[in-house]
Amino acid sequence: MLSKKTKYGLQALTFLAREYGRGPLLISDLAEREGIPKKFLEAILLQLKNAGILQSRKGKGGGYSLGRRPEEITVGQAVRILEGPLAPVPCVSETAYQRCTECEDERSCGIRLVMKDVRDAIARILDNTSLQEMLNRSEEARREFGPLDYHI
Amino acid sequence: MLSKKTKYGLQALTFLAREYGRGPLLISDLAEREGIPKKFLEAILLQLKNAGILQSRKGKGGGYSLGRRPEEITVGQAVRILEGPLAPVPCVSETAYQRCTECEDERSCGIRLVMKDVRDAIARILDNTSLQEMLNRSEEARREFGPLDYHI
DNA sequence: AAATAGTCTATAGATTTAATAGACTAAAAC
DNA sequence: GTTTTAGTCTATTAAATCTATAGACTATTT
Structure with missing residues (x-):
């Protein structure tokens, strides 16, 4: 979270x-x-x-x-700055790798292999989504669902 | 993490x-x-x-x-039990949805749209990986890299 | 010089995480 | 049926992290 x-x-x-x-x-x-x-x-x-x-x-x-155009700032950058590495475990992090102390063979650790997939999936999304793309998707959704009717 | x-x-x-x-x-x-x-x-x-x-x-x-065969227990189940929902934000969680208080139109919130993709990507991996599959991948990797040579 | 608006340091309260201690209960063995 | 084994439950604690606030300081404009 x-x-x-x-x-x-x-x-x-x-x-x-x-x-x-x-x-x-x-x-x-x-x-x-x-x-x-x-x-x-x-x-x-x-x-x-x-x-x-x-x-x-x-x-x-x-x-x-x-500091740059909205096309040039990705959600991944922001999340890494504020939340830290995207990886679920340090041993699969690209930006903050840390070896697993207890793990005797990192290359064949099942947990690591699965979490590597998770990291890659998260990174693929967040590093390829710019602020501008996020705005575009928001706009698109707004057009699809029509404008809000405020009834309060 | x-x-x-x-x-x-x-x-x-x-x-x-x-x-x-x-x-x-x-x-x-x-x-x-x-x-x-x-x-x-x-x-x-x-x-x-x-x-x-x-x-x-x-x-x-x-x-x-x-309690069940290793094929019938997924990593997603275990993570949800111990860590909580997979979703990065409650408003995209399938198992613990919570409306975003400040968000005036959830359907067109850009942050939510992106985080929904992230949640789905995580869930796709973790809910489709059983303990048995994790073991299999581990074994496969061990065969690929050869046995460890312990030199301590 | 005065007003504006970000910067820096410190701190405090709340919550969560990680770990430990010890009494209690169920099941098996004798 | 008592002893041993091994999981269960309650409580507590230390440390870390998260969230928020206060106030003095610096840079810039008018």
């Missing part, structure tokens, strides 16, 4: 992707619009910035914006 | 699958052979038993064994 941190991060990235090209957004606005605790979001955005996928400006007219 | 609990559980299940048909195994033996804290393993095996995939006998000659 993804942590709240990662979910908040993905929400914020989606928002920033949708607004891409219209100048920076304030943390406070993002926090309010997405219902995320402001201070928590601050830390999340900073982490994404330090990892290179966001940029920021201080002072009036400042705020956060994507 | 899988918890130690789940990893220990999968190790124990693998061991029990390999020994299937030769009578019950003692917790203590399993714990020692796999390097798992005995009391921790106790709780794990009990949980797997209560969920129906292990059986046990008390007293002399007792111990734990698989």
